[in-house]
Amino acid sequence: MDFETRAIHDGQEPDPATGSVTVPIYQTSTYAQEGVGRNKGYDYSRAANPTRTALQICLASLESAEHGIAFSSGLGAVTAIMHLVNPGDRVVLIADVYGGVYRMTSQVYEPKGYLFDYLPAESFPSLADHLDERTRIVWIETPSNPMLSVVDIRAAADAAHAAGAIVVVDNTFATPYLQRPLELGADIVVHSTTKYLGGHSDVIGGFAATNDPTIAERLTFLQKSLGAVPGPFDSWLVLRGIKTLAVRMRKHCENAHVVAYWLSRQPGVQKVLYPGLPGHPGHEIAARQMRDFGGMISFLAESEDEAVALVARTKVFELAESLGGVESLIEHPARMTHASTADAPFAAPPNLVRLSVGIEAADDLIADLEGALAASAAEARATT
Numbered sequence: 001m002d003f004e005t006r007a008i009h010d011g012q013e014p015d016p017a018t019g020s021v022t023v024p025i026y027q028t029s030t031y032a033q034e035g036v037g038r039n040k041g042y043d044y045s046r047a048a049n050p051t052r053t054a055l056q057i058c059l060a061s062l063e064s065a066e067h068g069i070a071f072s073s074g075l076g077a078v079t080a081i082m083h084l085v086n087p088g089d090r091v092v093l094i095a096d097v098y099g100g101v102y103r104m105t106s107q108v109y110e111p112k113g114y115l116f117d118y119l120p121a122e123s124f125p126s127l128a129d130h131l132d133e134r135t136r137i138v139w140i141e142t143p144s145n146p147m148l149s150v151v152d153i154r155a156a157a158d159a160a161h162a163a164g165a166i167v168v169v170d171n172t173f174a175t176p177y178l179q180r181p182l183e184l185g186a187d188i189v190v191h192s193t194t195k196y197l198g199g200h201s202d203v204i205g206g207f208a209a210t211n212d213p214t215i216a217e218r219l220t221f222l223q224k225s226l227g228a229v230p231g232p233f234d235s236w237l238v239l240r241g242i243k244t245l246a247v248r249m250r251k252h253c254e255n256a257h258v259v260a261y262w263l264s265r266q267p268g269v270q271k272v273l274y275p276g277l278p279g280h281p282g283h284e285i286a287a288r289q290m291r292d293f294g295g296m297i298s299f300l301a302e303s304e305d306e307a308v309a310l311v312a313r314t315k316v317f318e319l320a321e322s323l324g325g326v327e328s329l330i331e332h333p334a335r336m337t338h339a340s341t342a343d344a345p346f347a348a349p350p351n352l353v354r355l356s357v358g359i360e361a362a363d364d365l366i367a368d369l370e371g372a373l374a375a376s377a378a379e380a381r382a383t384t
């Protein structure tokens with residue numbers, strides 16, 4: 001069946017006890033057993049919960065995966081995956097990695113003796129030269145957060161596999177509606193379901209999926225053993241969000257396309273970073289491996305002051321961290337989402353502004369940005 005149908009039905013048969021069409025929120029920590037060791041597949045909700053199971057089946061199906069494992073946050077999922085490697089092992093990450101992942105690798109795992117190298121997206125064509133026998137994981141985000149860099153997943157998987165490493169793709173920005181990394185050769189796909197999958201800025205969640213039975217078994221063990229599991233209600237919220245993922249993503253993409261082209265013609269905007277623009281360095285790869293270009297746009301304002309002032313001036317675009325909800329958001333990565341990369345060689349540019357383009361009317365979004373940019377121009381004139 002097609003993506004849209006699986007998003008609504010996979011893992012979500014009517015409840016056998018009542019016929020309930022939506023999966024019930026099994027708000028329970030434990031399950032009655034008929035005798036010692038005789039249960040219906042559930043014994044304790046950290047190990048398994050039926051609402052969580054429904055989410056795992058549905059989202060695994062959408063990622064073309066045999067196995068799905070849900071977590072309490074995107075970073076909960078990342079933590080579990082980082083436990084697949086040991087001190088002394090090397091992980092090569094895209095330099096422009098999510099700020100929270102960089103905070104984890106640099107401040108939690110590096111002091112324990114794990115080795116991390118950060119490779120700019122531009123260097124991925126020569127990935128093979130950067131791998132050695134200690135490299136266990138190649139970690140990709142594409143499009144990346146916040147620079148919207150694009151990496152060729154299939155080429156990276158070929159290089160990593162030749163060197164005996166596995167490939168993890170953070171697919172948060174694209175979602176499985178736009179891009180399915182496992183079909184392109186990746187070994188694990190990871191998500192912050194907080195973003196587009198939940199889609200309504202009302203839940204924190206994470207997810208990992210794989211077709212490798214050994215990795216699946218280990219991640220399932222780590223889910224239970226590390227304990228970063230989503231509760232039944234949070235699982236249900238993500239499951240509900242996913243039902244409308246396809247229609248939401250189509251509108252996010254449509255709006256972002258309009259906004260990106262409009263921004264690229266504005267004098268107060270130095271440069272627009274959006275893979276859908278033909279001048280973007282990753283445009284052709286994105287066109288090949290994605291269905292459409294997504295709802296995230298970053299752009300360079302004239303200066304840091306200008307960027308900081310601008311993000312506070314919009315009215316429809318709320319000034320807030322996070323992304324992927326129905327409402328449009330604007331933020332300043334260098335001081336907000338990516339402040340933890342300030343000392344890294346790949347710190348977010350100080351004049352960078354990031355937009356999460358929502359599903360409101362495109363005209364209202366343009367008018368909002370137009371008003372904010374015009375106010376900036378007027379202010380600049382007044383001070384010179």
Ligand SMILES: *Cc1c(COP(=O)(O)O)cnc(C)c1O
Pocket residue numbers: 073074075076098100101141145170172173191192193194195204205206
């Ligand atoms: C938000 C985000 C994460 C972390 O997810 P949380 O749910 O906030 O823990 C990881 N990767 C990317 C690309 C993100 O945007």
